[in-house]
Amino acid sequence: MVIVGAGEAGTRAAFALRERGYTGPVSLIGAERHLPYERPPLSKDAMALAGAGMKAIADAGRFEQAGIRLVLSAAAISIDRAAREVKLESGVSLGYEKLLLATGARPRRLAMAENSRRCVYLRTHDDAEVIRAHLRPGARIAVIGGGFIGLELAAAARMLGCAVTVIETEKRLLTRAVPAEIAAVLHEAHAKSGVDLRCGAAVTAIVDHGDGVSIALADGASIDADACIVGIGAIPNTDLAERAGLAVENGVRVDERMATSDPHIFAAGDCCSFPLGVYAGRRVRLEAWRNAQDQGNLAARNMLGRQENFAAIPWFWSDQFDLSLQIAGLVDEGVETVRREAGEGAFILFHLAADGRLVAASGIGQGNAVARDIRLAEMLIAKKARPPRDKLAAADTKLKALLAA
Amino acid sequence: MPEWIVACAVDDVDEEDVIRFDHHGRTFAIYRSPEDEFFATDGLCTHEKVHLADGLVMDDIIECPKHNGRFNYKTGAARGAPVCVNLQTYPVKVEAGKVMIEIGGVHG
Ligand SMILES: Cc1cc2nc3c(=O)[nH]c(=O)nc-3n(C[C@H](O)[C@H](O)[C@H](O)COP(=O)(O)OP(=O)(O)OC[C@H]3O[C@@H](n4cnc5c(N)ncnc54)[C@H](O)[C@@H]3O)c2cc1C
Ligand code: FES
Numbered sequence: 001m002v003i004v005g006a007g008e009a010g011t012r013a014a015f016a017l018r019e020r021g022y023t024g025p026v027s028l029i030g031a032e033r034h035l036p037y038e039r040p041p042l043s044k045d046a047m048a049l050a051g052a053g054m055k056a057i058a059d060a061g062r063f064e065q066a067g068i069r070l071v072l073s074a075a076a077i078s079i080d081r082a083a084r085e086v087k088l089e090s091g092v093s094l095g096y097e098k099l100l101l102a103t104g105a106r107p108r109r110l111a112m113a114e115n116s117r118r119c120v121y122l123r124t125h126d127d128a129e130v131i132r133a134h135l136r137p138g139a140r141i142a143v144i145g146g147g148f149i150g151l152e153l154a155a156a157a158r159m160l161g162c163a164v165t166v167i168e169t170e171k172r173l174l175t176r177a178v179p180a181e182i183a184a185v186l187h188e189a190h191a192k193s194g195v196d197l198r199c200g201a202a203v204t205a206i207v208d209h210g211d212g213v214s215i216a217l218a219d220g221a222s223i224d225a226d227a228c229i230v231g232i233g234a235i236p237n238t239d240l241a242e243r244a245g246l247a248v249e250n251g252v253r254v255d256e257r258m259a260t261s262d263p264h265i266f267a268a269g270d271c272c273s274f275p276l277g278v279y280a281g282r283r284v285r286l287e288a289w290r291n292a293q294d295q296g297n298l299a300a301r302n303m304l305g306r307q308e309n310f311a312a313i314p315w316f317w318s319d320q321f322d323l324s325l326q327i328a329g330l331v332d333e334g335v336e337t338v339r340r341e342a343g344e345g346a347f348i349l350f351h352l353a354a355d356g357r358l359v360a361a362s363g364i365g366q367g368n369a370v371a372r373d374i375r376l377a378e379m380l381i382a383k384k385a386r387p388p389r390d391k392l393a394a395a396d397t398k399l400k401a402l403l404a405a
Numbered sequence: 406m407p408e409w410i411v412a413c414a415v416d417d418v419d420e421e422d423v424i425r426f427d428h429h430g431r432t433f434a435i436y437r438s439p440e441d442e443f444f445a446t447d448g449l450c451t452h453e454k455v456h457l458a459d460g461l462v463m464d465d466i467i468e469c470p471k472h473n474g475r476f477n478y479k480t481g482a483a484r485g486a487p488v489c490v491n492l493q494t495y496p497v498k499v500e501a502g503k504v505m506i507e508i509g510g511v512h513g
Contacts, residue, residue, distance in 0.1 A: 012486055038487070045453075058489065290473060293486050317472070368459035371470030375461050400421075 001303060002086055002096040004076040004240065006030025008039070008289055009269030010102035011057045012296030013303075018066045020304055026068050027094055029086070031075040034125055035060060040289055042128040043149050044319050047135065047156035054125050079244040081262055098264055098303040101241055101252055102296065105234035105270040105287060110144065112206045118213040119206065119228045122149055134227040137161030142215055142225035144203060146173035148318045150231035151186060155320040158193045165196040165223050167215065172199055177316075179331055179349055181339075182364045189321050198223075234287055236271045249273055251285040256309040258299040266303055268295035277311055278381065279333055279359070288316045313378045322366050328378035329360030338392045342369050350377065356386040373399050408509035412445065415502050423467060423478075425458035428508070433495065434458045435504060436478045438465060443497045444478050445506040451483065451490035 001017055003010045006028050014028045030036065038055040046054070063070050071088070078087045085093045106123055113119035120131050131153070134141065139162045143150045146168030157164045166173075173190075174183045190197055202218040206228065215223045236251040247253040247261040251273035258266045258274065269292035273285040294312040301308055317326045334351025341347050346365020353359045361377030363370030376399035380387060383403070391397045412426040418437040425448055426433045432448030434457045450457055450469040459470040467478045474488030481492040496507040 015486075057487070062489070297486075315473075368455065368470040371459055372461050375468065375470070375473070 001026045001098055001100070002094050003028045003100040003102060004086060005100075005102035005104055005237075005269070005271070006032070006036045006070065006072065007102060007104045007269065008036075008057065008292035009104070009296035009299075010100065011036040012293045013100050013102060013268060013300040014063075014068045015058070015066060016297045016300035017304065018068070020301055022304055024097075026066075027071060028063075028068055029071045029074050029076055029088065029094075031073070032124060032126075033073040035063075035070070035072070037125055038289075039123070042125065043122060043152035043156065046128055047132060047153060048159045076240055079240060079265070081244055081265070084264060096264070098266065100296075100299050100303065101260070101265065101267040101271060102269045102292075102299075103237035103240060103271045105236045107230070108233040108235050110203075110206075110230050110232055112203060113144075113228070113230055116206050116208050116213055116228065118208055118226070119230050121230055122153065123234070131227075131229060135160045135162055138163070139227070140212070140225040141165070142167065142213070142223050142228040143231060144215070144228060145231035145233070146170070146197070146199065147176065147231055147233065148174070150229065151190065151320055152318060153229055153231065154190060154195050155193070158190075158195055159321070163196075164194075165198065165225065166190065167201050167203060167217070167223070168197070168199045169202055170199065173197070177327065177331060178325070179337065179351075179362055181337075181347075181349060182325060182362055185364050186320060186323065186325070189323055193321060234270065236273075236285060238271060241265075241267070241271075249283070256281075257302045257307060258295055258310065259302065266299040268292065268299040274310060276314070276330075277309060278313060278384070279330065282330075282333075284314075284330070286314055286316075288314060290315050311382070313381050315374075315378060323364055324367060324370070325362070325364040326370055326374040327360065327362040328374050329358075329381045331360045331362055333359035338389050340373070340393055341395050342373065343395075344369065346370055348373055348377070350387075350392045352386075352389075356389075358385055358387055358392075376400055376403060379403055407507050409498070409505045409507050411503045412497075412506050413504050415443075415499060415504060418443070418504070421462050421464075423458050423460065423462050425456055426506075431508070432456065433506065433508075434467065434478070435497075435506070436462060436467065438462075438479070443499055443504050445495040445497050446476070446478055446481055447493040450474060450488065451492060452488045457492075 036057040075089045107121035141157045141162045143166045205216040241252040252267040275281040336352045338350045346369035348363035351360035387402045421439045434448045436444040455471040461468045475484040476492045481494040
């Protein structure tokens with residue numbers, strides 16, 4: 001078994017092969033030089049806390065114990081599907097019985113920023129080191145893109161004493177997947193902490209000068225910064241799959257069992273698009289940590305000959321300042337929302353389809369105020385439940401009771 | 406030396422639920438199983454230090470509220486990514502409507 005991409009999905013799959021009793025050789029190929037590590041802290045703790053190190057998914061001893069051969073600093077460059085071989089940059093070829101592509105995604109680049117040496121992106125630990133070096137107290141930091149990574153970094157930079165400006169083209173933050181009511185809470189938290197938020201602002205030019213970078217906006221404003229962090233989304237790493245002639249459709253196209261158009265090759269995590277059973281097979285690509293684990297687990301089982309379908313509900317969290325947001329399901333599947341208060345300003349929105357079915361739940365609050373109810377909502381979504389609206393809205397109705405109903 | 410301390414009253418914990426109990430700078434989680442038995446573990450997740458009492462109890466599993474790591478709260482065994490380090494458990498007894506835990510020795 002060969003796995004290309006030693007990130008969250010690939011690493012989980014490697015361990016899952018062993019947990020499922022596979023005793024043959026397992027190779028995990030990673031382009032980065034580090035032991036597989038968790039990415040979410042890169043924009044959170046590792047940024048905000050001085051000296052926070054890298055959080056490894058598993059230490060070297062566990063890979064050794066599990067008999068997983070880790071090949072790091074090694075990019076796979078081609079797949080010979082007829083011979084069932086993966087070729088590495090070093091020239092070495094590895095034969096496979098089954099192959100898993102878990103190549104993740106890379107930051108979308110901003111053409112206007114290509115000539116600037118002060119514009120930076122975040123995906124890897126090494127990227128994070130570069131950004132962290134910029135976040136000195138008093139430093140002026142511009143963030144292009146009011147998405148999760150941009151906002152988490154903006155919060156971290158503020159906490160470290162930087163002057164922060166966030167530039168977002170849309171009229172509000174987080175338009176892609178977050179309801180306006182929740183985005184508004186985050187907007188307020190950023191504004192209150194002193195982040196300068198510019199929504200509905202289009203960047204027209206980015207120019208480096210001696211000791212900084214100037215970002216010109218369409219309304220005539222110009223923002224001077226010491227560094228500019230660009231967080232405008234991610235693009236799936238599909239080059240390898242494309243060159244091998246596999247079907248690609250906003251990511252490596254897989255079926256509900258995580259198999260690509262070649263039955264010997266599977267894909268999982270940020271690099272793949274897949275049909276979501278819970279939404280009548282709607283094809284999506286997610287960039288979410290638990291999804292990468294769920295799909296890595298499932299791909300491993302199916303590589304061993306199981307025929308299991310992907311049935312998990314999308315789930316995501318983000319931490320900014322003392323606020324945590326969690327979303328289960330896809331919010332845009334809903335046509336109506338019901339709000340439940342969760343105490344101390346925390347609240348949950350239940351998103352219902354036209355037929356009253358619960359299709360998503362989103363919540364925000366301090367610490368873990370909404371976590372348990374979002375998790376229960378996720379189970380209700382999986383059950384395709386149609387909970388009564390008044391029960392959803394009533395804070396004293398336990399969701400666990402609705403689940404049992 | 407084994408030391409038994411009163412953590413809470415039986416009625417403080419719903420069936421298939423968990424509460425937090427702090428004692429001398431330490432924090433514990435006290436569980437009541439669907440079979441109406443009581444259990445105790447360390448209060449913080451072994452992944453990042455998050456209070457498990459905010460999590461969800463399902464049968465003999467406690468699921469962490471932060472990233473859904475899972476433990477068997479009866480044995481402390483880590484049961485699913487991202488958690489890989491087991492949770493410390495503590496002996497529990499119920500006397501006169503009080504849930505008592507023994508935190509002197511170390512049990513695993
Ligand atoms: C800064 C940041 C913060 C995040 N925060 C959250 C969060 O709060 N909540 C959440 O749910 N999700 C979050 N995510 C998303 C989450 O981390 C990803 O969804 C997850 O890492 C995806 O796992 P993956 O294995 O698909 O891809 P990755 O983790 O990206 O791993 C892919 C690996 O494959 C390697 N690779 C690519 N091509 C090749 C090749 N040809 N040969 C060899 N190796 C190759 C790459 O170098 C990389 O190491 C965050 C992501 C980032 C970047
Ligand atoms: S803090 Fe418990 S799973 Fe991450």
